[in-house]
Amino acid sequence: MGLSIRQVLKGKTPKPSLVILGAGGLGKVAEQIAKHQGKYEVVGFCDDKFEGMTVENDQLLASFEEINSILEEPSCVFVIAIGNSKIRSDIFNRVRIPEERFVNVIHPRAFIDTNVTLGTGNLLMPNIVIHSGVSISNHCIVNSASVIEHKSVISSFVSVAPNSTICGAVEIGERCFIGAGSVIIQCLSIGEDTTIGAGSLVIRDQPAHVVAYGSPSKVIKESY
Numbered sequence: 001m002g003l004s005i006r007q008v009l010k011g012k013t014p015k016p017s018l019v020i021l022g023a024g025g026l027g028k029v030a031e032q033i034a035k036h037q038g039k040y041e042v043v044g045f046c047d048d049k050f051e052g053m054t055v056e057n058d059q060l061l062a063s064f065e066e067i068n069s070i071l072e073e074p075s076c077v078f079v080i081a082i083g084n085s086k087i088r089s090d091i092f093n094r095v096r097i098p099e100e101r102f103v104n105v106i107h108p109r110a111f112i113d114t115n116v117t118l119g120t121g122n123l124l125m126p127n128i129v130i131h132s133g134v135s136i137s138n139h140c141i142v143n144s145a146s147v148i149e150h151k152s153v154i155s156s157f158v159s160v161a162p163n164s165t166i167c168g169a170v171e172i173g174e175r176c177f178i179g180a181g182s183v184i185i186q187c188l189s190i191g192e193d194t195t196i197g198a199g200s201l202v203i204r205d206q207p208a209h210v211v212a213y214g215s216p217s218k219v220i221k222e223s224y
């Protein structure tokens with residue numbers, strides 16, 4: 001007979017129990033960030049590579065099919081740690097976890113100004129700077145050492161890869177992927193589902209559903 005989530009959580013601390021969706025490299029990074037944050041007890045991972053619900057080395061390992069039984073335990077909260085923006089969004093739609101059960105996992109060395117609007121389910125890495133008036137919606141990843149300048153708007157499921165610079169008042173559409181080390185100058189908009197290649201310099205608005213890269217960044221192909 002399979003384990004129940006109650007059995008798995010028995011004896012854990014009174015902190016909310018964080019279940020990380022995605023057990024790949026980014027999932028492991030999220031686990032470490034959550035430990036540094038200190039607000040949640042990381043109880044384990046959900047991923048397609050697991051079957052049913054098991055415990056290994058004191059960690060819950062469950063398939064996405066087990067989400068409903070995990071949700072029955074009110075102390076469980078969630079974050080999606082999958083780097084590909086589209087797959088992250090697909091997993092969100094598949095698991096049907098209510099938005100209020102997601103939490104922000106934030107490294108203590110992330111600088112987030114007091115007037116930043118932050119949704120939920122975001123994964124915010126060390127040494128990022130998010131300045132005055134920025135809005136970050138839900139399930140975004142802002143990776144290490146990236147800078148998001150004043151009043152930029154980051155829509156849901158956006159991934160900002162390490163060391164990127166998003167200047168002031170930039171608008172980035174849902175499920176965009178901004179490649180490592182990219183620079184997007186001020187007041188531009190990037191349409192939804194667009195990928196900006198690593199090391200790009202973006203100096204013009206970019207349309208939706210394309211892959212663009214280079215310096216200056218040019219549209220290379222449609223994405224999907």
Ligand SMILES: CC(C)(COP(=O)(O)OP(=O)(O)OC[C@H]1O[C@@H](n2cnc3c(N)ncnc32)[C@H](O)[C@@H]1OP(=O)(O)O)[C@@H](O)C(=O)NCCC(=O)NCCS
Pocket residue numbers: 083143161162178179180195196197198199200211212213214
């Ligand atoms: C833009 C990107 C998605 C394109 O991927 P792709 O479609 O598989 O492209 P390919 O690797 O087949 O390369 C096709 C051509 O584009 C060039 N190219 C690819 N990415 C480029 C980039 N970022 N800048 C400049 N040229 C690039 C390649 O050199 C190749 O040129 P060639 O045909 O003359 O040899 C990918 O290269 C990229 O930059 N991804 C972001 C990676 C990243 O930031 N990861 C962070 C993880 S935390």
